[in-house]
Amino acid sequence: MEKFTTLTSITAPLDRANVDTDAIIPKQFLKSIKRSGFGPNLFDEWRYLDHGEVGMDNSKRPLNADFVLNKPEYQGAQILLARDNFGCGSSREHAPWALEDYGFKAIIAPSFADIFYNNCFKNGILPIVQSNEVMDELFAVEGEITIDLEAQIVRTKIKEYSFEVDQERKRRLMNGLDDIGLTLQYAKDIKAFESQYFKTYSWL
Numbered sequence: 001m002e003k004f005t006t007l008t009s010i011t012a013p014l015d016r017a018n019v020d021t022d023a024i025i026p027k028q029f030l031k032s033i034k035r036s037g038f039g040p041n042l043f044d045e046w047r048y049l050d051h052g053e054v055g056m057d058n059s060k061r062p063l064n065a066d067f068v069l070n071k072p073e074y075q076g077a078q079i080l081l082a083r084d085n086f087g088c089g090s091s092r093e094h095a096p097w098a099l100e101d102y103g104f105k106a107i108i109a110p111s112f113a114d115i116f117y118n119n120c121f122k123n124g125i126l127p128i129v130q131s132n133e134v135m136d137e138l139f140a141v142e143g144e145i146t147i148d149l150e151a152q153i154v155r156t157k158i159k160e161y162s163f164e165v166d167q168e169r170k171r172r173l174m175n176g177l178d179d180i181g182l183t184l185q186y187a188k189d190i191k192a193f194e195s196q197y198f199k200t201y202s203w204l
Contacts, residue, residue, distance in 0.1 A: 009145070039102035046067045085113060128163045
């Protein structure tokens with residue numbers, strides 16, 4: 001998992017509330033358990049004008065020109081702005097996989113569904129909670145904004161907004177540690193335990 005310290009990027013404004021995980025990555029794309037390859041089908045039913053299925057050549061599909069991710073000015077955005085209750089619905093971890101694979105590293109919204117919120121941290125995405133009033137201001141920002149995780153600040157050209165984050169989750173993101181990475185920190189201890197264990201119980 002990549003380290004998250006400071007991020008400066010344009011934002012993609014998804015001005016919708018109650019965006020559920022089936023909208024983020026529709027159910028027909030959940031056949032794979034790999035973390036990669038879901039980006040082209042992020043928000044599939046909104047990005048394309050036809051019905052998407054696994055194995056289709058997305059480069060040949062008709063795009064919905066009115067959808068935010070298809071607009072030229074938002075290409076390359078790594079920060080997604082959203083509204084209340086983002087990530088509601090089923091608990092599929094494919095949703096943050098798709099967002100991360102597309103290129104999003106942070107999401108700012110007034111509220112998130114609990115399971116989705118937790119899954120974001122596990123997959124290297126920083127979910128930031130801000131009030132509806134702050135979100136209105138961020139949606140109006142033109143150009144880039146900066147997220148400073150260490151200082152816990154969202155910074156625009158004219159204003160700064162602080163945000164709260166669990167300190168252990170902050171530490172993990174800043175050090176690029178997912179659950180596997182956390183375990184591997186104790187690799188020497190695990191090997192030493194296994195060596196001693198099998199010496200003691202040699203018949204196993």
